[in-house]
Amino acid sequence: MLSNSSKYAIKGVLYLALNSDEDHKVMVRDMHGVVHVPEAYLAKLLQELSRHGVISSTRGPRGGFFLSKEDRKRSLMDIVKVIDGEKRVKSCVLGVKDCDTDQPCVLHKLVGANKSKFIKVLENTTILDLIEGKRDVEEFFPV
Amino acid sequence: MLSNSSKYAIKGVLYLALNSDEDHKVMVRDMHGVVHVPEAYLAKLLQELSRHGVISSTRGPRGGFFLSKEDRKRSLMDIVKVIDGEKRVKSCVLGVKDCDTDQPCVLHKLVGANKSKFIKVLENTTILDLIEGKRDVEEFFPV
């Protein structure tokens, strides 16, 4: 479905959504325990997301990672695209090519609808959608 | 979704379903081109399936891999279980634990239904279901 790295990245971003903003930045050191991701690895993933403009960060004292207002409107697919690439999640169940309705594989009629629904969820669900009304919800960060 | 190995394995089994039976066994040498899988690697995967009783094989002259009547009633999940393990496909979208309706992650209500539907397709679709009425269908073997 999604790589571990993408799962990690999503959990990291959700943590930032719940616990950070422009003037409350979060260090990786303080979050990796809660989201159950190795510190250095989470740092790397967040750096990657930041470099691609999906999340925000500043260096130095009082620095850290955080989500701007804009960042919160990002979709889950924006995260997955950076970490896994779109190709991986859109590939055909039996092949490596993109799932293709014009040249459907033998399994397509059985699972194609499901697949595209899943992709639509990733594309249409924003960080904001997931956290609205919630604070410090530990169930966001399963092992 | 599924590992490449599982995709390979499924395509291999489908080829056998279309082109083999008890007295028309198929050598890996003759099928790897059609299903687009490296010869030695496909051999390994089929051996693994055979060892677990999901497909059949005999050695020696006029030997090869084939599907018995019984083998054809196997589900796709039987294949995936051998190659990837059940855990991988059933794991939560955000974690490594099994997707758990009792302790759903924040994404579960958005994708959980899809996931279980996909799993049900794997569990309830037999090889026979996929090939009935069809012969030598190249669209079974996407790249």
Add this chain to the structure above:
DNA sequence: AGATTAAAAGACATTTTTATCCTTTTTATG
């Protein structure tokens, strides 16, 4: 300005997945 802090960057290590090659064992058949 200088010291300190934290991310950025990139080198390095490990593990898993994917893939190849070579030898051994089994078996049908002449």
Add this chain to the structure above:
DNA sequence: CATAAAAAGGATAAAAATGTCTTTTAATCT
């Protein structure tokens, strides 16, 4: 029984995913 054909098995290798460590850069605070 000899032979050849085919899977089985093991050793190895290449690539990708996962994970760690060290150095560099930038921001902040004294």
